[in-house]
Amino acid sequence: MRIKTLTLLVSLTLMSSISSTSFAAGGGGSAETDPAALQGKHFDPKGKPPSQYTIDKQNVQRATLPFEDQRDFEESKKGFIAAPTYTTIKGDDGVVAWNIGSYEYLLKGKDYDSIHPSLQRQAQLNMAYGLYEVVPGKIYQIRGFDLANMTIIKGDTGWILFDVLTSKETARAALAFANEQLGYRPVVAVVLSHSHGDHFGGIRGVVNEEDVKSGKVPVIAPEGFMEHAVSENIYAGNAMTRRMQLTYGTLLPRNPHGHVDQAIGKNISSGEIGLIEPNRTVSKDIEEITIDGVKMVFQNTPGTEAPAEMNTYFPQFNAFWAAENVTGTVHNIYTLRGALVRDALLWSKNINNALYLFGDKTEVMFSSHSWPRWGNERVKEVLRTQRDIYANLNNDVLHHANKGVTINEIHNVYKPPQSLQSNWAAHSYHGSEEHNSRAVLNRYLGYWDANPATLMPLSPRDSAPLYVEMMGGSKKILAKGRELNKQGKYLEAVEILNKLTLAEPNNTAAKDLLADVYEQLGYQKESVALRNSFLASAYELRHGIPEGASPKAGSPDMVRAMSTELMLDYLGIAMNSTKAAGMKFKINLITPDNGEKFVLEMSNSTLTNIKGYTAKDADLTVTANRADLEMIMTGQSTFEKLAQSGKVKLDGNKAVLGQLMSTQEKFDPRFEILPGTKKTH
Incomplete structure (x- = not known):
């Protein structure tokens, strides 16, 4: 093999190894904007409206959920300073990297039966866009420029930035808008809360690498940051990227029947992702650092939302920054795109540590997603709620497991207590009770349900023909599937139609019917991970894998790292x-x-x-x-x-x-x- 050919193979192999999973989730491009969204029309000619069964379920949610609690809406608006006149952010190449305007249909005051009412509420809250004041004259946030928030701390001489979004384009625009509104100040330090790309990928939009390498601008991150920022997405990166297209709904149009939210923000920008190695590491459990007159107390929380992550308390401002550990939603214990299963109990314990370390002193809690909570009692309420939901998930799942409930049953058994169901901060917008409960059991007992029949099962495509034959063939299955679909028995319909499509992958009628069923299940789900998975799968069953589904390869910064x-x-x-x-x-x-x-x-x-x-x-x-x-x-x-x-x-x-x-x-x-x-x- 000639050396030139070998070079091409090395480049393609390694560049394609890096998953875009944590770094790009459907971006901002205008190609994904759907003109029919404002009229509430379906984006797909084969798409179906919500069935009466789905509408009835949504109405039950509207009648029983605590919509009278409006505190989140009040807090999400508090401190608003200004919003840009633009809703799109473009890169140097003219390509749109961010487009919050594509979700404008959510602001029309209409209830959509194709969106779970609780999720629609969360999606509306995540439409916050612009500059907000968190602590008067000292702490600000740019929200709605990317999946995460950029937090801006005013030091004696310049800005200290906490988390810098996903891409250079959005980070640069966020900092420019803050300087425009607050007066220009240089960036004197950057803090990266954890090892996920939506928190560090925009770093080249706010600092020069030379200033970091020289030590002029400290870039502070928790111990293990660089290792985990890269390694999580390498070994199974291609599979993660493909799965992301379903679970993040990256190719779904922004539409009431498609993509509505990403739970902890609108979406992830699709610009240029960078990584500059931090020059200062927080390695102690509790570590105090003062930069530019701002005292920061860092709390290392490894093994929570990320393998390397840290919270920060500001004693001068009685303010607590919860990174992505406390965001007012139940996060993923198992990320469906693929990742190591997280430890729900450890997560709960780290929140509890924060509560006891800083809770009594904190007057405002803010994070790298969502909106702040103000007032000491409110802060402690949210901390306790998030502490308790993760602990309850861990403990109750294991309680049932110790009574014989298996990994294939637990998602139909586990439910949080009513007191937590009645609190918005305990709702599963990012994770879901279904897949998180299975994840906890998998962490402790593994994937086997202890039935020998499942130890070495036939591959689904090998077993499916046997099921189809025993059920009397495709015509009978289709007839039964249509009947179950009309009765609103969607999970039962999935059980048999999945077997039929596996056995007969070219059976268009079967795939279309399964897509109809998946669509109704997607409409009904509060969790964006489940909603997107069902709706994106419905689209693929109807039309095949969308062209242009190949994501960007890893950035040069990621390869160097x-x-x-x-x-x-x-x-x-x-x-x-x-x-x-x-x-x-x-x-x-x-x-x-x-x-x-x-x-x-x-x-x-x-x-x-x-x-x-x-x-x-x-x-x-x-x-x-x-x-x-x-x-x-x-x-x-x-x-x-x-x-x-x-x-x-x-x-x-x-x-x-x-x-x-x-x-x-x-x-x-x-x-x-x-x-x-x-x-x-």
Whole structure:
């Protein structure tokens, strides 16, 4: 294999390995704006309106939920200073990165039966757009410019920014608007609360990397930030990206029958994502830092909403910043796009620590999402509510598990106590009671329900034909499915129609009927994760996987932030082991500029690596600076060019490098999930 071809494979393999999951969720582009939304019309010619069963369920919610509690609406408006005259934010290339105006239909004062009433309420609250004052003359927030908020603290000489949105475009616009309204001040520090991209991705829009590297501008993050900011989305990145298209509804039009909200904000911008390595780390459980006259008490909360995350208390202002740990909604214990299961009990304990550390002293609590809560009693109420809902989820699920309820039953059994159901801050807009309860049980007991029949089940597409045959064939199943659909027995209809579509993936009538059922279930769900999953799946069943579903590859910043070991690990994942049959070789990799060395070994159709060693019997030794490897990985240079210039040295059998790369596969980001939805050309 020629070196040039090998370079292309390296670049494609590694750039495609980074999931956009945490970094791009359907962005701001005007292409996703639906003109029919303001009239409440469906965006899909095959789409159906809410059934009478769905309408009846929505009316029950309207009659029983505590809509008389208007405190969230009052608090979401408090401190408003100004909103921009524009509703779209464009990048340097003229492409729209953000468009809050595409959700204008939510502000028309109409109740939509295609949206769960509680979710519509949350979606309206998340329409806050502009600059808000949190602590008079000291703390401000820009809301509605991205999924997260940018918090702006006034120091003695400049701004301290807490979380800087997802993309350069929105962060730059947010800071410019704040300077326009409040008077220009330089950025003197940036605090990154945790390792998710909607909180750090906009950093290049607010600071220069040179100022960070020189120490002129401190960038503060919790211990483990860099590791987790990158690693969470690498190993299963392609699968996460594909699943994100369903669970985040990234390709659904903004429409009462489509995308309405992302629970903790409207959506995620689709601009340029950056990452600059922090130059100061918070490593202690409680750590006090003063910058530009502002005293900050950091509370490390690892293993909560993110593996690396921290809250902050401001003693001068009696203000508590809860990062993404307390946002007035039940978050994901298991993120459906894919991620390690979180610890609901640890999450609850960290909120409890915050309550006892800072609760009695706090007069305003704000976070990197949603809106602040003012007054000491109100702050403690929300802290207790969020503490209790996570603890209740953990404890009650395990209570039922210890009585024999399995992972395949718990979502039909677990319900929070009525006192929590009556409090808006305990509602599951981001997570859901259904998938979170299963996640808790999975964390402690795993996926097996202890029935031997489920230990090694047939693959669904192998078992489905047997079910179809035993049910009397597709005509009988379709007839029963239509009957169940008309009766509003949607889950029962899913049970049989799913089997039919798996057995007969080209059965359009079956797929269309299943889509109709999924659509009604989506309308009924309070959680955006469930709503989006059902509605996006309905669209794919009707029309196939949408064209243009391939997301952006990882940004150069993310590639540079990957450890060399992580990159080499990923080569083992991207390898098709059948293509490696019979291969046996060792490659030394030496990167002099950072003092690293590795051995890659191919044996038994498996690629392994070990750091800190070189093999005396290596077939090939590759010597290249890590910085030059990054040029290759981001497509800015090639092995061929670097070898010609002497920056890459290959000693030994160069053919083994070609063998290695011949095993690598670039994953299809549009792989089929629902049967019969992959278009063939």
